[in-house]
Amino acid sequence: MQQPEKNTLLADSIRLSFGQFNVLNGAWLRSETGKVTGVLGRNGSGKSCMFRAIMGELKTQDLFVRYNDSVVTHSDEMGRYVKYQAQKPFLPPKMPLKKVFEYFGADYERFTDDFPKFAQYPDTPVKELSGGEVRIAETWLCLCSDSPFCILDEPFSYLAPVAIEVIQKLIKRQKGKMGIIVSDHNYEALLEVADEVLLLSDGYVHLVRDRSDLVRYGYCRG
Amino acid sequence: MWMYMRPVLIISGLGTLSVLSSLMLVSAEAMGDTAVMTTIVKVMVLAISCLLFTMLTSKDRRFFYINVGISTRKLTRWAICLDLAVYFILLTTIILIRHAAA
Numbered sequence: 001m002q003q004p005e006k007n008t009l010l011a012d013s014i015r016l017s018f019g020q021f022n023v024l025n026g027a028w029l030r031s032e033t034g035k036v037t038g039v040l041g042r043n044g045s046g047k048s049c050m051f052r053a054i055m056g057e058l059k060t061q062d063l064f065v066r067y068n069d070s071v072v073t074h075s076d077e078m079g080r081y082v083k084y085q086a087q088k089p090f091l092p093p094k095m096p097l098k099k100v101f102e103y104f105g106a107d108y109e110r111f112t113d114d115f116p117k118f119a120q121y122p123d124t125p126v127k128e129l130s131g132g133e134v135r136i137a138e139t140w141l142c143l144c145s146d147s148p149f150c151i152l153d154e155p156f157s158y159l160a161p162v163a164i165e166v167i168q169k170l171i172k173r174q175k176g177k178m179g180i181i182v183s184d185h186n187y188e189a190l191l192e193v194a195d196e197v198l199l200l201s202d203g204y205v206h207l208v209r210d211r212s213d214l215v216r217y218g219y220c221r222g
Numbered sequence: 223m224w225m226y227m228r229p230v231l232i233i234s235g236l237g238t239l240s241v242l243s244s245l246m247l248v249s250a251e252a253m254g255d256t257a258v259m260t261t262i263v264k265v266m267v268l269a270i271s272c273l274l275f276t277m278l279t280s281k282d283r284r285f286f287y288i289n290v291g292i293s294t295r296k297l298t299r300w301a302i303c304l305d306l307a308v309y310f311i312l313l314t315t316i317i318l319i320r321h322a323a324a
Contacts, residue, residue: 055288057281076293083289086282090289092225103290142289 007068007148008032009081009179011054015062016046023049024060025203031149031179036171038194039183040208040219045200047183048087051151055084067148083142083150087157089134093127097137100126104141111140114170132158136167143170149179156186168193187220226287226294227301230271234305237267238312245316253320257313264309268302 009031016024023046031037041047052058054065056075065072067081091100097118101108112119115136126134135158142150152171156164164186171180171193184190191197197208201217208214215222224231241260248256284294 052281055285057284057288076295079288079291079293084285086285088280088282090282090285092283092286103286145289 005148006033007179008066009149010064010066011050012064012066013062014050014053014060016049016053016058016060022203024053026062027200027203027205029054029181029198029205031181033148033177033179034175035195036175036180036182036193038187038190038197039181039200040187040190040197040214041183041200042219043185046203047200048153050200051084051153051181051183054078054151055082081147081149083145083147085138085142085150085152085155087153089126089131089138091126091134091138094125096123096125097129098122100137101141104145106141106144110144111137114140114166132160132163135159136163139167140170143174143178143180147178149181151181152183154184155182156184156189164189187214226292226297227275230268230275231301231305233271234264234268235308237264237271238305238309242309242312242316245313246320250320250323253317257317261309261313265306268305272298272302 010028011030012028014024014027014029016022027046027050029037029039029050039047039050049058053060053063056078065078072078072081095103098108101111108118108122118133118137121129121133126137129137135155139152139155142152155167159167168189171182174180175195182190182194191211199206199208199214199217199219201219206213206217212222214220241264245253245256245260287294287297
């Protein structure tokens, strides 16, 4: 059986400040095909800012991004390598769901295989779906795209436990084809799928070896 | 481009129609000065609508276009260029027609 191509993504030396307030002080993030990287951090620690910076939508003081052996200098290129599920809904509200899938080059039938409920929604505009349903569609589109990487910013928000389990299964299934970066405050669900966990604290990224590290960095109580 | 920049193109298009219709009402002699004034107004309308669009549009919505491989910066640039091109073509046409009529 042919092994999928192994790709690597590295974002390093990310420095971001708003006036006097330093958000990121040389933060870094790495991912590779076959690996799920979990990113944890308290509210306002700069996780979403880091993702937006990597996607080229937030101007930083310093940022270095490398995809395999090539340095990514133009932010317009990032969409080709990374699909990003933003924290808030990003699908056009008036667009029918099936059309959204056409834009992404994704197969709606495959989506309904994973989430049968959506078989009734192909012509439904995004705005008529519930927040959780939009979240599921967005997560699926990012995870099941042909991109070598995807970043999921709070994919478990607004989701029922059953849907979280399906998304977890989807992450485990898709990680063989791509590198996945996940951030969520539902850290129990995140820890179940993550192969490597990073914690963002005071603008620095720390590698988490076990749960005691989360307590030590003040992310949760022991 | 239409899907993303629709509000800007509609407001700016209405601006184009109103400033160009004002050109139709002035005398042929005053057209030169009026054309300069209307162009300033048109560019200001375009700049303000672009600024409001940037400020009021959800930043997360941009990720739809980024994810499907479309640069929102390029879309904005193309929309501005298209809008100005249409404006200058119409402006030139009106000036030429009115001079020919005079």
